[in-house]
Amino acid sequence: MDLGLADAAGEPVAPERRVFADDGRIPNSRLATLVFRSRGVNPVLDREAIAERFERLFSANDWQPSWRGGVFDYHHYHSTAHEAFGVLSGWGRLRLGGEQGDDLELRTGDALVLPAGTGHCHLEASRDFLLLAAYPEDQPRLDLLTADPAEHDAAVARIAKVSHPARDPLGGKAACWWL
Template sequence: MQIDSRRDFLRLMTQIAVSSPLILAAAARGESASPVAPQHFMLSANGWVPNNPHLPVLLYRQALSLSGDVTQQSEQALTHNGWPPQWVAGVFNFHHYHSTAHEVLGFVGGEARLMLGGPGGKTVTVHAGDVALLPAGTGHCNLGSSDDFLVIGAYPPDQHWDICRSAPTAAMRQRIATLPYPHQDPVSGQPQPLMSLWQQA
C-alpha cells in the first residue's frame, strides 16, 4: 500500500487501531499504536515434557490495558483477536502441558513466578498486563504468586485444553507438532508479530 499523504497515514493507523482493542487501549493512553514486540524463546524437550519442536514461547510485556474492568476488556479483546477465552483463574502449581491446544495466558491481576519447559526449565516473572503465548506441548507451573494473581486462559477456536503430566505418546507428539493456530496475533489482532515468529521457527 502506498501512502501519499499525512491523511492516508492517519487513515491507515486508525484502521489498525480499530482492528485491535488492545492497541486501541494503548493509543487512548497516549502510548505507541505499534504492535507489542514479544520476547520469544524455544524450549527443548525436557524429560517427560515435550515442549514444542517448532514454535517458540512468546511473552508480551505490559500488553493489556489495566484501566477499567481489566478482565472483561481483555476477554473481549482476545475474542476479537481470534483467541477466545475459556476460563479465568490461576495457573496450576504442578508441571503440566497441553497436547490439544495452544494457550494464551493473559495476566490481569497480581504477579507470579512461572517455570516454563518442565522441571528445571526457564523461570519467568509475570505481572498484570503481560501476556504469554504457550505453543502446545509447553510445560508450565506456578512456583508462587500473589494473592490477587488472576489469569485469562484463551485458545484457538475449536481447541480445548487437556492436562498432561506424563510423557506424550507418538500420536500426541504428532498432534503437538501439527496443531493449527489463528493467523492473528492475540495482542495486535494483526498477522504480525505472530506469523513472523511462528513461521520462522
C-alpha cells in the first residue's frame, strides 16, 4: 500500500500492457511489457524507504533485486532474462521497443516489467531519477545487446529459452498478463 501499487483488497494494480514488434534489430517480445502505475507513494517515505519496500516486494515474488541506477542512453535489450524496474525517485522518459518504439514516462512508485528481448533506452530524466532493477530468481545472468542485426537471430533463439516466472514482481500471476 505504501507504494500505491495495490488496490483496496491488497491485490496488485492491473498493468498497462504494451507489445512491440521485432524490427530486425531489436527482437522485442510477443509477451507484453507491463507498466504498473503507482496511485501515489506514501509521502512520509524517503528514497531509501521506497527502495526497501520495492526490495521486499520483489523478493517476496521471486524477483531478486540487483542494482540501483538509471537506464543506458542507447537502445539495448537482454536476451537471457526478463527485467523489472521500480522507480525510487524522480521521473524518467524511456523509449521502449527500439528506435521506432513508444515513449513512456515513469514516476516515483511506478514499476515496469520488460520481457526478455524488449528494447529500452533512456531519453530524459529528472536529476534524482533512480531505479531498482530485479530479475527472476532463475535468471541471474544478464547479457547486454545493442540494436545490431548481426546479433539478432542468436538472441531470438536465447529469448525463446527464457522461462516465464510464475508471478510478476508485484505478486500478480504473470501468466494472466502474458497471454
